[in-house]
Amino acid sequence: MQVEKFYYDNKIVKMYAYATILWGVVGMLVGLLAAIQIYLPAANFGLPMTTFGRVRPLHTNAVIFAFVGNGIFMGVYYSLQRLCKARMFSDALSKIHFWGWQLIIVSAAVTLLLGYTTGKEYAELEWPIDIAITLVWVIFGINMFGTILKRRESHLYVAIWFFIATWVTVAMLHIVNSFEIPFSFLKSYSWYAGVQDALVQWWYGHNAVAFFLTTPYLGIMYYFLPKAANRPVYSYRLSIIHFWALIFIYIWAGPHHLLYTALPDWAQSLGTVFSIMLIAPSWGGMLNGLFTLRGAWDKVREDPILKFMVVAVTCYGMATFEGPMLSLKSVNAISHFTDWTIAHVHIGALGWNGFLTFGILYWIIPKIFNTPLYSKKLATTHFWIGTVGIVLYAVPMYWAGFEQAMMWKQFTDDGTLKYQFLETVTHIIPLYVIRSIGGVLYLSGVFIMVYNIVKTVKSGSLVANEAAEAPALSKNIETHGEQYWHRWIERRPIQMLVFSLVAVAIGGAIEMIPTFLVKSNIPTIAAVKPYTPLELQGRDIYIREGCYLCHSQMVRPFRDEVARYGEYSKAGEFVYDHPFQWGSKRTGPDLARIGGKYPDSWHYNHMLDPRSMSPGSIMPTYPWLLDNPIDTAITPAKIRAMQTLGVPYPKGYDQQANADLMAQANAVRINLKIDKITTPANREIVALIAYLQRVGTDIKLQRAIESLQSNK
Amino acid sequence: MKFINYLEKITDVDIYALSSFSIFFVVFLAMGFWAWKADKKMIEEISRLPLEN
Numbered sequence: 001m002q003v004e005k006f007y008y009d010n011k012i013v014k015m016y017a018y019a020t021i022l023w024g025v026v027g028m029l030v031g032l033l034a035a036i037q038i039y040l041p042a043a044n045f046g047l048p049m050t051t052f053g054r055v056r057p058l059h060t061n062a063v064i065f066a067f068v069g070n071g072i073f074m075g076v077y078y079s080l081q082r083l084c085k086a087r088m089f090s091d092a093l094s095k096i097h098f099w100g101w102q103l104i105i106v107s108a109a110v111t112l113l114l115g116y117t118t119g120k121e122y123a124e125l126e127w128p129i130d131i132a133i134t135l136v137w138v139i140f141g142i143n144m145f146g147t148i149l150k151r152r153e154s155h156l157y158v159a160i161w162f163f164i165a166t167w168v169t170v171a172m173l174h175i176v177n178s179f180e181i182p183f184s185f186l187k188s189y190s191w192y193a194g195v196q197d198a199l200v201q202w203w204y205g206h207n208a209v210a211f212f213l214t215t216p217y218l219g220i221m222y223y224f225l226p227k228a229a230n231r232p233v234y235s236y237r238l239s240i241i242h243f244w245a246l247i248f249i250y251i252w253a254g255p256h257h258l259l260y261t262a263l264p265d266w267a268q269s270l271g272t273v274f275s276i277m278l279i280a281p282s283w284g285g286m287l288n289g290l291f292t293l294r295g296a297w298d299k300v301r302e303d304p305i306l307k308f309m310v311v312a313v314t315c316y317g318m319a320t321f322e323g324p325m326l327s328l329k330s331v332n333a334i335s336h337f338t339d340w341t342i343a344h345v346h347i348g349a350l351g352w353n354g355f356l357t358f359g360i361l362y363w364i365i366p367k368i369f370n371t372p373l374y375s376k377k378l379a380t381t382h383f384w385i386g387t388v389g390i391v392l393y394a395v396p397m398y399w400a401g402f403e404q405a406m407m408w409k410q411f412t413d414d415g416t417l418k419y420q421f422l423e424t425v426t427h428i429i430p431l432y433v434i435r436s437i438g439g440v441l442y443l444s445g446v447f448i449m450v451y452n453i454v455k456t457v458k459s460g461s462l463v464a465n466e467a468a469e470a471p472a473l474s475k476n477i478e479t480h481g482e483q484y485w486h487r488w489i490e491r492r493p494i495q496m497l498v499f500s501l502v503a504v505a506i507g508g509a510i511e512m513i514p515t516f517l518v519k520s521n522i523p524t525i526a527a528v529k530p531y532t533p534l535e536l537q538g539r540d541i542y543i544r545e546g547c548y549l550c551h552s553q554m555v556r557p558f559r560d561e562v563a564r565y566g567e568y569s570k571a572g573e574f575v576y577d578h579p580f581q582w583g584s585k586r587t588g589p590d591l592a593r594i595g596g597k598y599p600d601s602w603h604y605n606h607m608l609d610p611r612s613m614s615p616g617s618i619m620p621t622y623p624w625l626l627d628n629p630i631d632t633a634i635t636p637a638k639i640r641a642m643q644t645l646g647v648p649y650p651k652g653y654d655q656q657a658n659a660d661l662m663a664q665a666n667a668v669r670i671n672l673k674i675d676k677i678t679t680p681a682n683r684e685i686v687a688l689i690a691y692l693q694r695v696g697t698d699i700k701l702q703r704a705i706e707s708l709q710s711n712k
Numbered sequence: 713m714k715f716i717n718y719l720e721k722i723t724d725v726d727i728y729a730l731s732s733f734s735i736f737f738v739v740f741l742a743m744g745f746w747a748w749k750a751d752k753k754m755i756e757e758i759s760r761l762p763l764e765n
Contacts, residue, residue: 083761155754157761226762236759237747244743248736506735 027062053546089146162219194574315351340401371460392438538691
């Protein structure tokens with residue numbers, strides 16, 4: 001058989017490696033700033049762009065889609081070429097993919113800081129960027145499948161299956177969750193409302209973790225761990241079962257983010273059951289990784305790369321054990337809305353994704369620059385500093401989460417709540433401080449890596465095109481033993497794609513369709529009416545400033561929450577909420593029943609200086625809301641977009657909306673005047689106050705109507 | 713497309729759970745069976761792929 005000569009493209013791998021490092025540093029620096037802002041409100045600098053509500057989505061998007069995203073592409077572009085024994089399908093597509101992705105990252109950073117956000121966690125980017133992501137993802141797909149189709153190796157190694165499943169599922173998740181109605185160049189409303197929006201969002205959110213942070217990295221693990229250990233994976237059979245079980249089960253687990261919320265109970269239970277089942281494939285994968293090193297643990301002592309990989313795989317095991325535990329309703333009742341969740345995700349992010357990325361960077365850079373690593377000792381130092389950083393990050397957050405949840409739930413002997421919300425926050429501030437020290441350590445490790453890699457790169461030279469040779473793929477494929485059906489599919493990447501899509505689409509569809517179709521799932525509440533134009537404007541300001549990142553709008557049916565906040569939330573209250581704003585973390589108190597709780601002037605002063613109203617509060621200041629005028633030019637377009645989504649404003653209301661807006665704004669202005677606060681009516685603070693005073697009040701109206709009727 | 717609710721009530725809702733579970737279970741069993749019966753030489757060959765270059 002004729003042997004063909006060809007070249008692997010290492011230049012594109014280098015570009016992704018550099019981008020991974022750059023965005024890693026940026027994303028973690030921003031994370032550190034956010035961590036400091038939590039205990040030092042002055043670190044918000046009183047500017048819109050540097051305030052926590054905009055910094056936090058920048059941090060999460062940067063580390064997930066920029067750092068890990070480029071890490072995925074680095075791993076895929078390196079391993080796919082070698083597993084297929086072929087150069088990437090098209091150099092041009094590789095470059096378009098690379099620069100397209102970096103452009104998306106930059107535009108994401110700029111728009112997020114300017115306050116353009118959809119208000120849905122990890123899917124904050126607005127519609128033009130959503131479209132760009134889709135296009136670039138398709139280019140990545142063409143390049144990947146092109147490479148697979150022109151491969152010189154008949155078998156598709158399991159890593160490639162993980163890459164295929166990743167591609168198809170991320171495409172589906174992104175498209176379904178990004179349905180939105182644009183009403184301006186950079187703003188849109190979510191297609192879905194309330195409980196449906198929540199379900200789609202957390203189906204997406206959970207599976208973004210599953211199919212962006214996990215499956216591609218598992219594929220990478222199945223390639224690079226055997227490579228670094230120089231031995232095949234412990235059990236290839238187990239890796240096959242790991243793959244199929246994982247993609248089948250993962251897609252179902254999303255509703256565990258919505259336990260005890262207004263989501264229908266059957267959907268919550270479904271999420272719990274599948275989350276518990278997830279332990280099996282996850283631990284199968286972890287053990288497969290760790291057992292690969294059986295008999296080679298002496299190497300781990302010597303080799304920092306293996307050290308990083310062992311801790312990464314162990315963290316994967318910890319996070320995937322903890323995940324199912326957090327999906328148990330009794331555990332979730334404690335953990336949800338607290339820093340426990342933050343600890344959990346950082347075991348995954350810092351340990352699994354971060355450490356695996358570092359291990360691979362230390363492995364790839366010397367390889368493609370054809371030179372040994374500058375300093376093994378520095379890499380080992382990085383490993384230890386990073387590990388201590390993870391511990392110092394995670395332990396205080398577990399502690400804080402557990403402690404705060406316990407304080408929330410404590411009652412005095414008289415049956416009243418023992419602690420004010422603010423007391424439960426100030427109590428855990430020392431733990432927030434320790435967490436940021438953990439972050440500093442982790443980040444200093446990264447800087448050591450940057451130095452080590454710069455030195456390595458300088459001492460070698462890039463092998464941009466690495467020569468390789470392999471026989472062309474024969475039409476007559478040799479067989480081993482009997483041909484089972486899996487052998488058939490294993491040779492057919494396109495069919496593999498279709499089957500993966502079927503597997504994940506079934507899960508998604510069965511989970512969501514009933515909630516969309518069944519009337520009994522969302523009982524309507526007669527008193528729930530659409531927001532007034534002023535409230536709608538206020539709500540958009542609430543979303544712009546990222547209030548949902550620290551304040552939930554979801555009172556769970558627990559004694560302490562009902563005592564602290566008021567009546568528990570019902571699904572029917574959110575039918576006009578495009579997007580939903582239930583939140584996932586209570587750094588501040590829940591706001592589902594904030595309407596009518598304080599006078600307008602309290603909100604005015606509180607937004608100007610939270611500490612004047614609540615001494616010790618860690619909330620940032622929002623002085624610009626007092627000066628910015630409401631953008632009334634956009635009101636008609638917003639009303640029309642809402643009408644398209646089925647919100648029952650009367651026909652032609654878009655033209656009247658601003659008159660109603662000004663009338664309501666004037667009422668708020670007069671209200672403030674009574675409390676000796678002078679402000680023009682057309683200020684953003686007025687709209688925000690109108691919105692906050694409306695939140696959660698419809699149900700009170702409903703109760704009033706009911707009691708009137710029963711008194712008759 | 714407006715998200716009004718099309719059906720009045722869900723009859724036989726369990727069909728969703730049962731069908732999905734059956735699909736998963738059948739695929740899983742088939743996979744397990746294949747992995748158990750697969751040719752040892754081929755498995756070894758595939759698992760060595762990352763080490764080749």
